[in-house]
Amino acid sequence: MISVRNITKNFGEKNVLNGLNLEIPRGETLVIMGRSGSGKSILLKIITGLIPADSGEIWFDGTEISKLKAKKMNVLRQKIGMLFQSAALFDSMTVAENVAFMLDQHTNYSKQEMRKIVDEKLELVDLEGVQDLRPAELSGGMRKRVGLARALAFNPEVILYDEPDNRT
Ligand SMILES: Nc1ncnc2c1ncn2[C@@H]1O[C@H](COP(=O)(O)OP(=O)(O)OP(=O)(O)O)[C@@H](O)[C@H]1O
Ligand SMILES: [Mg+2]
Structure with missing residues:
Protein backbone atom coordinates (compact mmCIF):
# COMPACT_ATOMS: atom_id res chain seq x y z
CA MET A 1 0.00 0.00 0.00
CA GLN A 78 -8.22 12.10 -0.33
CA LYS A 79 -7.25 8.44 0.17
CA ILE A 80 -4.80 9.37 2.93
CA GLY A 81 -6.05 10.90 6.16
CA MET A 82 -3.45 12.69 8.24
CA LEU A 83 -3.66 13.57 11.90
CA PHE A 84 -1.07 16.28 12.49
CA GLN A 85 1.02 16.35 15.64
CA SER A 86 -0.26 19.80 16.58
CA ALA A 87 -3.78 19.27 15.13
CA ALA A 88 -3.10 22.07 12.57
CA LEU A 89 -6.59 23.54 12.70
CA PHE A 90 -7.51 26.91 11.23
CA ASP A 91 -8.03 29.20 14.24
CA SER A 92 -10.35 31.59 12.42
CA MET A 93 -12.75 28.83 11.35
CA THR A 94 -15.31 26.97 13.39
CA VAL A 95 -14.91 23.27 14.20
CA ALA A 96 -17.47 22.40 11.50
CA GLU A 97 -15.64 24.51 8.91
CA ASN A 98 -12.35 22.86 9.85
CA VAL A 99 -13.73 19.34 9.50
CA ALA A 100 -15.42 20.22 6.20
CA PHE A 101 -12.48 22.14 4.78
CA MET A 102 -11.27 19.55 2.28
CA LEU A 103 -14.82 18.56 1.35
CA ASP A 104 -15.57 22.20 0.66
CA GLN A 105 -12.43 22.58 -1.48
CA HIS A 106 -12.58 19.35 -3.44
CA THR A 107 -16.18 18.15 -3.73
CA ASN A 108 -19.51 19.49 -4.90
CA TYR A 109 -21.38 18.39 -1.79
CA SER A 110 -24.16 20.71 -0.69
CA LYS A 111 -23.90 22.53 2.63
CA GLN A 112 -26.45 20.07 3.98
CA GLU A 113 -24.47 17.02 2.86
CA MET A 114 -21.29 18.45 4.33
CA ARG A 115 -23.03 19.18 7.61
CA LYS A 116 -24.16 15.55 7.75
CA ILE A 117 -20.60 14.26 7.24
CA VAL A 118 -19.25 16.74 9.80
CA ASP A 119 -21.81 15.67 12.41
CA GLU A 120 -21.11 11.99 11.73
CA LYS A 121 -17.31 12.33 12.00
CA LEU A 122 -17.53 14.46 15.15
CA GLU A 123 -19.77 11.84 16.70
CA LEU A 124 -17.18 9.18 15.83
CA VAL A 125 -14.55 11.01 17.88
CA ASP A 126 -17.00 11.58 20.73
CA LEU A 127 -17.37 15.30 20.07
CA GLU A 128 -20.94 16.37 19.69
CA GLY A 129 -22.28 19.88 19.91
CA VAL A 130 -18.96 21.68 19.31
CA GLN A 131 -19.61 22.38 15.62
CA ASP A 132 -19.87 26.13 16.04
CA LEU A 133 -17.00 26.63 18.50
CA ARG A 134 -13.55 27.79 17.43
CA PRO A 135 -10.37 25.78 18.14
CA ALA A 136 -9.30 28.27 20.85
CA GLU A 137 -12.41 27.31 22.84
CA LEU A 138 -11.41 23.62 22.96
CA SER A 139 -8.93 21.65 25.07
CA GLY A 140 -5.78 20.24 23.48
CA GLY A 141 -7.21 16.74 23.33
CA MET A 142 -10.45 18.02 21.83
CA ARG A 143 -8.51 19.90 19.14
CA LYS A 144 -6.63 16.74 18.31
CA ARG A 145 -9.93 14.87 17.97
CA VAL A 146 -11.25 17.58 15.64
CA GLY A 147 -8.10 16.97 13.58
CA LEU A 148 -8.98 13.29 13.57
CA ALA A 149 -12.57 14.00 12.48
CA ARG A 150 -11.15 16.07 9.62
CA ALA A 151 -8.74 13.25 8.70
CA LEU A 152 -11.73 10.88 8.51
CA ALA A 153 -13.89 13.20 6.37
CA PHE A 154 -13.10 11.43 3.09
CA ASN A 155 -13.27 7.90 4.54
CA PRO A 156 -9.58 7.49 3.70
CA GLU A 157 -8.02 4.13 2.87
CA VAL A 158 -5.02 4.94 5.04
CA ILE A 159 -4.64 7.09 8.13
CA LEU A 160 -1.32 8.50 9.27
CA TYR A 161 -1.39 9.50 12.93
CA ASP A 162 1.34 11.81 14.15
CA GLU A 163 1.55 11.23 17.91
CA PRO A 164 -1.90 9.83 18.64
CA ASP A 165 -2.57 9.49 22.34
CA ASN A 166 -5.22 7.93 24.50
CA ARG A 167 -7.60 10.76 23.64
CA THR A 168 -7.42 10.08 19.90
N1 LIG B 1 10.60 22.89 7.97
C1 LIG B 1 11.75 22.57 8.55
N2 LIG B 1 12.86 23.28 8.33
C2 LIG B 1 14.04 22.93 8.88
N3 LIG B 1 14.21 21.87 9.68
C3 LIG B 1 13.13 21.14 9.95
C4 LIG B 1 11.85 21.44 9.41
N4 LIG B 1 10.98 20.51 9.85
C5 LIG B 1 11.68 19.69 10.64
N5 LIG B 1 12.98 20.05 10.70
C6 LIG B 1 14.03 19.34 11.43
O1 LIG B 1 13.96 17.97 11.06
C7 LIG B 1 14.25 17.16 12.19
C8 LIG B 1 13.14 16.14 12.36
O2 LIG B 1 11.94 16.81 12.74
P1 LIG B 1 10.60 16.00 13.00
O3 LIG B 1 9.55 17.02 13.26
O4 LIG B 1 10.38 15.06 11.89
O5 LIG B 1 10.95 15.21 14.33
P2 LIG B 1 10.07 14.15 15.13
O6 LIG B 1 10.76 12.83 15.07
O7 LIG B 1 8.67 14.22 14.65
O8 LIG B 1 10.17 14.72 16.61
P3 LIG B 1 9.06 14.78 17.80
O9 LIG B 1 9.05 13.41 18.42
O10 LIG B 1 9.61 15.81 18.74
O11 LIG B 1 7.76 15.18 17.20
C9 LIG B 1 14.44 18.10 13.37
O12 LIG B 1 15.83 18.27 13.57
C10 LIG B 1 13.83 19.40 12.92
O13 LIG B 1 14.48 20.50 13.46
MG1 LIG C 1 6.94 14.83 15.42
Missing part, protein backbone atom coordinates in the same frame (compact mmCIF):
# COMPACT_ATOMS: atom_id res chain seq x y z
CA ILE A 2 2.80 2.37 0.97
CA SER A 3 6.35 1.90 -0.17
CA VAL A 4 9.08 4.25 1.03
CA ARG A 5 12.19 3.76 -1.09
CA ASN A 6 15.58 5.10 -0.20
CA ILE A 7 14.29 8.45 1.08
CA THR A 8 16.82 11.09 2.01
CA LYS A 9 15.99 14.48 3.49
CA ASN A 10 18.35 17.23 4.59
CA PHE A 11 17.64 20.66 6.01
CA GLY A 12 20.74 22.67 5.20
CA GLU A 13 23.67 20.81 6.74
CA LYS A 14 21.39 18.67 8.86
CA ASN A 15 20.67 15.17 7.58
CA VAL A 16 17.27 14.04 8.90
CA LEU A 17 16.48 10.94 6.83
CA ASN A 18 19.23 8.92 5.21
CA GLY A 19 18.19 6.20 2.78
CA LEU A 20 15.02 5.15 4.59
CA ASN A 21 13.10 2.11 3.28
CA LEU A 22 9.71 0.95 4.53
CA GLU A 23 7.01 -1.33 3.13
CA ILE A 24 3.52 -1.11 4.63
CA PRO A 25 1.02 -3.67 3.30
CA ARG A 26 -2.69 -2.90 3.07
CA GLY A 27 -4.51 -3.59 6.31
CA GLU A 28 -1.42 -3.46 8.47
CA THR A 29 -0.95 -1.16 11.46
CA LEU A 30 2.60 0.03 11.90
CA VAL A 31 4.06 2.16 14.67
CA ILE A 32 7.22 4.20 14.18
CA MET A 33 9.09 5.12 17.33
CA GLY A 34 12.10 7.37 17.61
CA ARG A 35 13.65 10.15 19.63
CA SER A 36 12.33 13.68 19.45
CA GLY A 37 13.73 15.34 16.34
CA SER A 38 14.61 12.03 14.66
CA GLY A 39 12.37 12.68 11.64
CA LYS A 40 9.04 10.94 12.32
CA SER A 41 6.83 13.93 11.46
CA ILE A 42 8.97 14.76 8.43
CA LEU A 43 8.55 11.20 7.15
CA LEU A 44 4.74 11.47 7.38
CA LYS A 45 4.79 14.81 5.55
CA ILE A 46 6.97 13.29 2.82
CA ILE A 47 4.61 10.30 2.48
CA THR A 48 1.64 12.64 1.98
CA GLY A 49 3.60 14.80 -0.45
CA LEU A 50 3.38 17.88 1.77
CA ILE A 51 7.12 18.31 1.61
CA PRO A 52 9.45 16.87 -1.04
CA ALA A 53 12.25 14.43 -0.25
CA ASP A 54 15.71 15.25 -1.58
CA SER A 55 15.93 11.81 -3.17
CA GLY A 56 14.10 8.49 -3.18
CA GLU A 57 10.55 7.52 -4.05
CA ILE A 58 7.20 7.20 -2.31
CA TRP A 59 4.74 4.74 -3.83
CA PHE A 60 1.12 4.70 -2.78
CA ASP A 61 -1.07 1.88 -4.06
CA GLY A 62 1.03 1.44 -7.19
CA THR A 63 1.60 5.15 -7.94
CA GLU A 64 4.85 7.05 -7.44
CA ILE A 65 3.68 10.28 -5.84
CA SER A 66 6.58 12.63 -6.51
CA LYS A 67 5.79 12.59 -10.23
CA LEU A 68 2.13 13.49 -9.77
CA LYS A 69 0.78 16.85 -10.86
CA ALA A 70 -1.21 18.88 -8.32
CA LYS A 71 -4.62 17.72 -9.52
CA LYS A 72 -3.80 14.00 -9.30
CA MET A 73 -2.03 14.56 -6.00
CA ASN A 74 -5.19 16.11 -4.58
CA VAL A 75 -7.21 13.05 -5.61
CA LEU A 76 -4.63 10.74 -4.03
CA ARG A 77 -4.53 12.80 -0.83
Whole structure:
Protein backbone atom coordinates (compact mmCIF):
# COMPACT_ATOMS: atom_id res chain seq x y z
CA MET A 1 0.00 0.00 0.00
CA ILE A 2 2.80 2.37 0.97
CA SER A 3 6.35 1.90 -0.17
CA VAL A 4 9.08 4.25 1.03
CA ARG A 5 12.19 3.76 -1.09
CA ASN A 6 15.58 5.10 -0.20
CA ILE A 7 14.29 8.45 1.08
CA THR A 8 16.82 11.09 2.01
CA LYS A 9 15.99 14.48 3.49
CA ASN A 10 18.35 17.23 4.59
CA PHE A 11 17.64 20.66 6.01
CA GLY A 12 20.74 22.67 5.20
CA GLU A 13 23.67 20.81 6.74
CA LYS A 14 21.39 18.67 8.86
CA ASN A 15 20.67 15.17 7.58
CA VAL A 16 17.27 14.04 8.90
CA LEU A 17 16.48 10.94 6.83
CA ASN A 18 19.23 8.92 5.21
CA GLY A 19 18.19 6.20 2.78
CA LEU A 20 15.02 5.15 4.59
CA ASN A 21 13.10 2.11 3.28
CA LEU A 22 9.71 0.95 4.53
CA GLU A 23 7.01 -1.33 3.13
CA ILE A 24 3.52 -1.11 4.63
CA PRO A 25 1.02 -3.67 3.30
CA ARG A 26 -2.69 -2.90 3.07
CA GLY A 27 -4.51 -3.59 6.31
CA GLU A 28 -1.42 -3.46 8.47
CA THR A 29 -0.95 -1.16 11.46
CA LEU A 30 2.60 0.03 11.90
CA VAL A 31 4.06 2.16 14.67
CA ILE A 32 7.22 4.20 14.18
CA MET A 33 9.09 5.12 17.33
CA GLY A 34 12.10 7.37 17.61
CA ARG A 35 13.65 10.15 19.63
CA SER A 36 12.33 13.68 19.45
CA GLY A 37 13.73 15.34 16.34
CA SER A 38 14.61 12.03 14.66
CA GLY A 39 12.37 12.68 11.64
CA LYS A 40 9.04 10.94 12.32
CA SER A 41 6.83 13.93 11.46
CA ILE A 42 8.97 14.76 8.43
CA LEU A 43 8.55 11.20 7.15
CA LEU A 44 4.74 11.47 7.38
CA LYS A 45 4.79 14.81 5.55
CA ILE A 46 6.97 13.29 2.82
CA ILE A 47 4.61 10.30 2.48
CA THR A 48 1.64 12.64 1.98
CA GLY A 49 3.60 14.80 -0.45
CA LEU A 50 3.38 17.88 1.77
CA ILE A 51 7.12 18.31 1.61
CA PRO A 52 9.45 16.87 -1.04
CA ALA A 53 12.25 14.43 -0.25
CA ASP A 54 15.71 15.25 -1.58
CA SER A 55 15.93 11.81 -3.17
CA GLY A 56 14.10 8.49 -3.18
CA GLU A 57 10.55 7.52 -4.05
CA ILE A 58 7.20 7.20 -2.31
CA TRP A 59 4.74 4.74 -3.83
CA PHE A 60 1.12 4.70 -2.78
CA ASP A 61 -1.07 1.88 -4.06
CA GLY A 62 1.03 1.44 -7.19
CA THR A 63 1.60 5.15 -7.94
CA GLU A 64 4.85 7.05 -7.44
CA ILE A 65 3.68 10.28 -5.84
CA SER A 66 6.58 12.63 -6.51
CA LYS A 67 5.79 12.59 -10.23
CA LEU A 68 2.13 13.49 -9.77
CA LYS A 69 0.78 16.85 -10.86
CA ALA A 70 -1.21 18.88 -8.32
CA LYS A 71 -4.62 17.72 -9.52
CA LYS A 72 -3.80 14.00 -9.30
CA MET A 73 -2.03 14.56 -6.00
CA ASN A 74 -5.19 16.11 -4.58
CA VAL A 75 -7.21 13.05 -5.61
CA LEU A 76 -4.63 10.74 -4.03
CA ARG A 77 -4.53 12.80 -0.83
CA GLN A 78 -8.22 12.10 -0.33
CA LYS A 79 -7.25 8.44 0.17
CA ILE A 80 -4.80 9.37 2.93
CA GLY A 81 -6.05 10.90 6.16
CA MET A 82 -3.45 12.69 8.24
CA LEU A 83 -3.66 13.57 11.90
CA PHE A 84 -1.07 16.28 12.49
CA GLN A 85 1.02 16.35 15.64
CA SER A 86 -0.26 19.80 16.58
CA ALA A 87 -3.78 19.27 15.13
CA ALA A 88 -3.10 22.07 12.57
CA LEU A 89 -6.59 23.54 12.70
CA PHE A 90 -7.51 26.91 11.23
CA ASP A 91 -8.03 29.20 14.24
CA SER A 92 -10.35 31.59 12.42
CA MET A 93 -12.75 28.83 11.35
CA THR A 94 -15.31 26.97 13.39
CA VAL A 95 -14.91 23.27 14.20
CA ALA A 96 -17.47 22.40 11.50
CA GLU A 97 -15.64 24.51 8.91
CA ASN A 98 -12.35 22.86 9.85
CA VAL A 99 -13.73 19.34 9.50
CA ALA A 100 -15.42 20.22 6.20
CA PHE A 101 -12.48 22.14 4.78
CA MET A 102 -11.27 19.55 2.28
CA LEU A 103 -14.82 18.56 1.35
CA ASP A 104 -15.57 22.20 0.66
CA GLN A 105 -12.43 22.58 -1.48
CA HIS A 106 -12.58 19.35 -3.44
CA THR A 107 -16.18 18.15 -3.73
CA ASN A 108 -19.51 19.49 -4.90
CA TYR A 109 -21.38 18.39 -1.79
CA SER A 110 -24.16 20.71 -0.69
CA LYS A 111 -23.90 22.53 2.63
CA GLN A 112 -26.45 20.07 3.98
CA GLU A 113 -24.47 17.02 2.86
CA MET A 114 -21.29 18.45 4.33
CA ARG A 115 -23.03 19.18 7.61
CA LYS A 116 -24.16 15.55 7.75
CA ILE A 117 -20.60 14.26 7.24
CA VAL A 118 -19.25 16.74 9.80
CA ASP A 119 -21.81 15.67 12.41
CA GLU A 120 -21.11 11.99 11.73
CA LYS A 121 -17.31 12.33 12.00
CA LEU A 122 -17.53 14.46 15.15
CA GLU A 123 -19.77 11.84 16.70
CA LEU A 124 -17.18 9.18 15.83
CA VAL A 125 -14.55 11.01 17.88
CA ASP A 126 -17.00 11.58 20.73
CA LEU A 127 -17.37 15.30 20.07
CA GLU A 128 -20.94 16.37 19.69
CA GLY A 129 -22.28 19.88 19.91
CA VAL A 130 -18.96 21.68 19.31
CA GLN A 131 -19.61 22.38 15.62
CA ASP A 132 -19.87 26.13 16.04
CA LEU A 133 -17.00 26.63 18.50
CA ARG A 134 -13.55 27.79 17.43
CA PRO A 135 -10.37 25.78 18.14
CA ALA A 136 -9.30 28.27 20.85
CA GLU A 137 -12.41 27.31 22.84
CA LEU A 138 -11.41 23.62 22.96
CA SER A 139 -8.93 21.65 25.07
CA GLY A 140 -5.78 20.24 23.48
CA GLY A 141 -7.21 16.74 23.33
CA MET A 142 -10.45 18.02 21.83
CA ARG A 143 -8.51 19.90 19.14
CA LYS A 144 -6.63 16.74 18.31
CA ARG A 145 -9.93 14.87 17.97
CA VAL A 146 -11.25 17.58 15.64
CA GLY A 147 -8.10 16.97 13.58
CA LEU A 148 -8.98 13.29 13.57
CA ALA A 149 -12.57 14.00 12.48
CA ARG A 150 -11.15 16.07 9.62
CA ALA A 151 -8.74 13.25 8.70
CA LEU A 152 -11.73 10.88 8.51
CA ALA A 153 -13.89 13.20 6.37
CA PHE A 154 -13.10 11.43 3.09
CA ASN A 155 -13.27 7.90 4.54
CA PRO A 156 -9.58 7.49 3.70
CA GLU A 157 -8.02 4.13 2.87
CA VAL A 158 -5.02 4.94 5.04
CA ILE A 159 -4.64 7.09 8.13
CA LEU A 160 -1.32 8.50 9.27
CA TYR A 161 -1.39 9.50 12.93
CA ASP A 162 1.34 11.81 14.15
CA GLU A 163 1.55 11.23 17.91
CA PRO A 164 -1.90 9.83 18.64
CA ASP A 165 -2.57 9.49 22.34
CA ASN A 166 -5.22 7.93 24.50
CA ARG A 167 -7.60 10.76 23.64
CA THR A 168 -7.42 10.08 19.90
N1 LIG B 1 10.60 22.89 7.97
C1 LIG B 1 11.75 22.57 8.55
N2 LIG B 1 12.86 23.28 8.33
C2 LIG B 1 14.04 22.93 8.88
N3 LIG B 1 14.21 21.87 9.68
C3 LIG B 1 13.13 21.14 9.95
C4 LIG B 1 11.85 21.44 9.41
N4 LIG B 1 10.98 20.51 9.85
C5 LIG B 1 11.68 19.69 10.64
N5 LIG B 1 12.98 20.05 10.70
C6 LIG B 1 14.03 19.34 11.43
O1 LIG B 1 13.96 17.97 11.06
C7 LIG B 1 14.25 17.16 12.19
C8 LIG B 1 13.14 16.14 12.36
O2 LIG B 1 11.94 16.81 12.74
P1 LIG B 1 10.60 16.00 13.00
O3 LIG B 1 9.55 17.02 13.26
O4 LIG B 1 10.38 15.06 11.89
O5 LIG B 1 10.95 15.21 14.33
P2 LIG B 1 10.07 14.15 15.13
O6 LIG B 1 10.76 12.83 15.07
O7 LIG B 1 8.67 14.22 14.65
O8 LIG B 1 10.17 14.72 16.61
P3 LIG B 1 9.06 14.78 17.80
O9 LIG B 1 9.05 13.41 18.42
O10 LIG B 1 9.61 15.81 18.74
O11 LIG B 1 7.76 15.18 17.20
C9 LIG B 1 14.44 18.10 13.37
O12 LIG B 1 15.83 18.27 13.57
C10 LIG B 1 13.83 19.40 12.92
O13 LIG B 1 14.48 20.50 13.46
MG1 LIG C 1 6.94 14.83 15.42
